[in-house]
Amino acid sequence: MVKTVLFLCGLAIVIGLILTAPLFTRLRRKRLRDRPFSSSWQQILDRHLPFYEQLPAPLPKRLRGYIQVFLVEKRFVGCGGLNLTDEMRVTIAAQACLLVLHQERFYPTLKAIYVYPAAFLVNTKQSLGTYVLEEKVARRGESWEQGIVVLSWADIQHDVAHWHDGNNVVLHEFAHQLDQEDGRTDGVPLVEHQADRVTWAQVFSQAYLALQQDVKRGTKTVMDEYGATNPAEFFAVATETFFEKAALMQRHHPELYAVLQHYYCLDPVSWRQPH
Numbered sequence: 001m002v003k004t005v006l007f008l009c010g011l012a013i014v015i016g017l018i019l020t021a022p023l024f025t026r027l028r029r030k031r032l033r034d035r036p037f038s039s040s041w042q043q044i045l046d047r048h049l050p051f052y053e054q055l056p057a058p059l060p061k062r063l064r065g066y067i068q069v070f071l072v073e074k075r076f077v078g079c080g081g082l083n084l085t086d087e088m089r090v091t092i093a094a095q096a097c098l099l100v101l102h103q104e105r106f107y108p109t110l111k112a113i114y115v116y117p118a119a120f121l122v123n124t125k126q127s128l129g130t131y132v133l134e135e136k137v138a139r140r141g142e143s144w145e146q147g148i149v150v151l152s153w154a155d156i157q158h159d160v161a162h163w164h165d166g167n168n169v170v171l172h173e174f175a176h177q178l179d180q181e182d183g184r185t186d187g188v189p190l191v192e193h194q195a196d197r198v199t200w201a202q203v204f205s206q207a208y209l210a211l212q213q214d215v216k217r218g219t220k221t222v223m224d225e226y227g228a229t230n231p232a233e234f235f236a237v238a239t240e241t242f243f244e245k246a247a248l249m250q251r252h253h254p255e256l257y258a259v260l261q262h263y264y265c266l267d268p269v270s271w272r273q274p275h
Ligand SMILES: [Zn+2]
Pocket: 172, 176, 232, 233, 236
């Protein structure tokens, strides 16, 4: 009898802890968000991240809070002899958090961010009929389903210095992380409502096929032609275009822009344009 009572009490405590865990996480994150933001981090945002000064209120404050959560919760690893600095960590965190500013999910499956000084070499295998071609290929970034993002710092610096060219390795790889949250790299992130999933499938498949045709014909495209590689790359490249070439995307691909606007709950077209 005593054993049964103890077991039931233990069970009740475990269930209680499971049920209240999200509440504790929210409270812990709120404390992190409310901490004073370091002035040296603020300088990094002001000097190096062109989108920051364009954000309408209350997004700059929210972004600063999210960066504080992200930098506490996520592990950064310097690779290839790189000594990680605050500039690197804040620059990466700011762009990663931009994608989840209205979702408050902080990449639950992301475990670590590996940063190389510049483009890094990876071993690849490609089937060519009966042959398998093995070669080393230089990469700017990678996103793995196991919750790992790999980035080149030289490319990150180049991308923030050329914000409106539509290429951004951090936005690209973290869009892949959003896509991979459900364990699949298929170009479809977690979308809550069934009706939104249907719209997503219609709009994305149509726009993806149109990009493939444009690339085949050699037509100039708003989105980088790398988006025609497969649906997963299409979503990642569409995300880069949405944030960096918002007005062009809205003009040329209004339906795609609207779906991304709904998904990210952000409207970069309305942000203050650079002077
Ligand atoms: Zn990619």
